[in-house]
Amino acid sequence: MNLRFIEWIWHVRGSLALAPGQSNEQAFDRLEPLFGQSGTSHQRTHDTLTFEKRDQAAQDKMSVFDGGVLRIASDATGPVLRYHLISRALLFCFLAPLLFIALGQLTIELGKFEKPPAEAKAGSKDAKKDVVVPLNPVDKFLGAPAPEKPKKDDKDGGGRHKKATPTAAYVFAGIFAVLYVGGRILEDWLVRRLFRRSLLGA
């Protein structure tokens, strides 16, 4: 299958012009400290730097990437650094909404097997439970609102025994969709800034 049309999801590409008069050696010397992090291995040739990361620390500025290639080539305008970086984190974040939608569906499917609430079964017990406990005199004195008798159809009062709904799963599917878009733009911009600053020694 040709992945070319979808690999932008987790592949970040870009190019940066080298500083005037900067040689390949000088450019890679400046970039190399970025690949001295724990869990990172890299190989360098005259015009190419290849790296791989494993269990990269949260503090690693390139932790979102698992591997990539940086190549210096000549352009009409002069030498240019071209990079191609791969991020599994971006791919998983892109796929995460599908997982949460599936969990939402699972909640619905499991709900179908649930027995209807045992209202009829335990009528007398419910009546006993519906008795409202009076407020403690201290709370009455301090002015706390007295508890109401719970309504039979009160969905919110179910507290800890409430039936599971798929809402949370769908909310998280939405959160991850937004997170992916934000991350794809942010990490692209951050890594470009990191390379530019490293190359210029700023």
Added chain:
Amino acid sequence: MEGIRVGNRIIGTQGPVTVGWENIPKVQGGPVKRFVFTWFQPFALFALLLFWYYAPNSIAKTSTAIGIGIGFKVLLMGLEWVNPRHESWRLTWKELATDLFYVGLGYTLLRIVDGYIGSDVAIKAIQEHWHWDKFAWFTGLPLLVQAFLISFIFDFAQYWMHRGMHNWYPLWLPHSVHHYITQLNVNKGAVGNPVELFLIGLGFGGFFDFVPRAFLLAGSIGLTIGIYQHINVRFDSPKWWRFLFNTTEHHSLHHSQDYEATRSNYSGAYIFIDRMFGTCIDGEAEMLGLENGRRMSIREQMTYPFTEGWKSIKARYGRAPTAVPAE
């Protein structure tokens, strides 16, 4: 590395730690900033207690609590941005995505599992089997006492479960994953193997009956005390706060790279439980995580307890390799 003697123990021989409040850096900045980061925690606690105490019944609902919980977490993430405890703990996109993945699992998968085999379900089954009703001993007590009891009963169970996890290998395996985090952020409490997250949520509070408003008050205690375990904000918490409640300082020591320091500060919200049982150490650490701070991928976090457990079983009960005689 030279350690520091704390009681009978030597802390910090394997990883850098700071022991003693007097050695912990203070909030830097002007008087307003120092005031805010000294009184924010007590203010939030008492403001939410007052809110839930006096909120009319039409507002005092679980849905309101969920909304406040989300809003408060977003506010705390803002504080992490403004006044981080350690620059090296600054939240990145990848850490946020990882944390939210676990938060999402907590709201979905774990909730489904809890609905079938959680402690509340087990307790309900026990009650039905023995025809017990919930113990209604506490329902007549003042609301704030009930709220404290709910949170204390939960925290007490959590303390012993957590301590058990650090002392018994089968429980340590699922919990160890949580100790591979290399920085603390407000959502890091949700990061761990789902088996551990299920176990740490077990409690025996379901045996007792409380009035609904007490649960909302107890929830706000958890939200405004327990949440500071995993937060990257430098607070100058008042002395009484640090004496009673768990703080990010205590919990960072618990997550440090020093083995002996990790065997302290087990409670969730009430550090006085640790003080009661002699496991509290006042201090902090910046360098966190097992194996000198090796960050585990989500995939490994999911499988690690099982693969490690299998290796241990094989090493213990497996057939010893046959020696091949030398020619």
